[in-house]
Amino acid sequence: MNSDRRSLLGAGLAVSLLGGARLAAQTPPPSASGAPPPGLPQPNETIDLWPEGAPGLPARLPVEQVEERSSDPLIADRAVRGVVVPRLSVFRPDRPNGAAVLLIPGGGYRHVVVDKEGYEMARWLSARGFTAFVLFYRLPYDGWAAGPDVCLSDAQRAMRLIRHRHADFALDPERVAAMGFSAGGHLCADLSTRFAHRTYDPVDDADQLGARPICAAPIYPVIAMQTSHAHAGSRERLLGPSPTGALEDAHSPHRNVPRDAPPFFILHAEDDDVVSVDNSLLLRAALKAREVPVETHLFRHGGHGFGLRKxxxxxxxxxPDLWREWARGTGLT
Known part of the structure; x- marks a missing residue:
């Protein structure tokens, strides 16, 4: 039995166990060759974001591919590209505290790094009572009609869908946070500054709900799209090779902070040689200028992409404990 078949069977088992709770594992979690590492909790279920399929199909649909980048059988490090069915992988706590966190992995807008910056943090959160939702978002270079806004469309829809389904997860619909890493930190900040920007036509009742998170945590984030500070790969894959200044500004969260933005927790290592710490400093300055509450932690060492494992x-x-204590003061817990 190949790994894809095992994934489909596992998804079906999740559906049968959940029964009448109106939850269905739809598109199964990604599977590279081989079984997942033993002893680690896997998603309880998945939720497809768009009931009739994602809007704005490209002329040529990408093919979803999963690359296992780890050579250690005990440590998964999957990168997913070509996402056609945007979805949430759900990690339920044994004792829900009523709060949820939308986790947005990074990957330079080239792929979605689901283990290191998704599932690992989801396990940490669910062990502490949070319901964690890991976002598999579409990638802008795949030709979707929304262009650079396609990722934001998925993030907005995810926030609304979590709120719409709050009773299924014993959640307070107002207590939904966002956290993102690297390019996912850019998407987290974009969501938390442009939550009211219309990026798609409503498809159902969920889209009547707000997309603003109660608080936001961009971790070693890409922020600026201007060449002086931008992560070059993220910028080109999001905006194309020669974006206008107006397009750069439209997708630079520090240029779009509204006064009703949620509180921010920003984290960066000063020795990050991939995404300059200046990105976080620019965002912090913009939030302060708008009088939006912001807590910033800069560490001398850490590099880029440390997540939990590094x-x-x-x-x-x-x-993570600094974030958790800060989040108490935002009303999340």
């Missing part, structure tokens, strides 16, 4: 043994390893 932070171990360093001072930056304290960051």
């Amino acid at each position: 932070a171990s043994g360093k001072p930056v390893a304290a960051w």
Whole structure:
């Protein structure tokens, strides 16, 4: 039995176990060759974002591909590209605290890094009572009609759908946070500054709900799209090779902060050699100028993409607990 067949069977089992709770594992979680690492919780179910399929289909549909980048059978590091069915993978806690976190993995807008910046943090959160939703979002270079807004469309829809389904997960619909990493940090910040920007036509009752998170946590985020500060790969894959200044500004969260933006928690390592710490500093300055509450943690060492696994043994390893204590003050918990 191949790995895709195992995934489909696992998804079907999740549906049968959940029964009448109106939850269905739809598109199964990604599967590279081989079984997932033993002993690690896997998603309870998945939720497709768009009931009739994602809007604005490209002329040539991409093919979803999963690359396992880890050579260690005990550590998964999957990268997914060509997402055609945007979806949420759900990690339920044993004892829900009524709060949810939308997790947005990074990947430079080239792919979605689902383990290191998705599932690992989801396990940490669910062990502490949070219901975690890992977002598989479409990628802008695949030719979707929404262009650079396609990722934001999926993030907005995800926030609304979590709120719409709050009773299924024992959630307070107002207590839904967003957290993103690297390019996912850009999408987190974009969602948290342009939550009211219309990027798609409503498809059902969920779209009557707000997309503003109660709080936002961009972690070592890409922010600026101007060449002086931008992560070149993210910029080109999001905006194309020669974007106008207006397009750069439209997709630079620090240029779009409204006064009703949610509180922000920003984290970056000063020795990050992939995404300059200046990105976080620009965002912080813009939030302060708009009098939006912001807490910023800069660590001397950490590099880029540390998530949980690469932070171990360093001072930056304290960051999840710092976020959790900060989040208490926002009303999330």
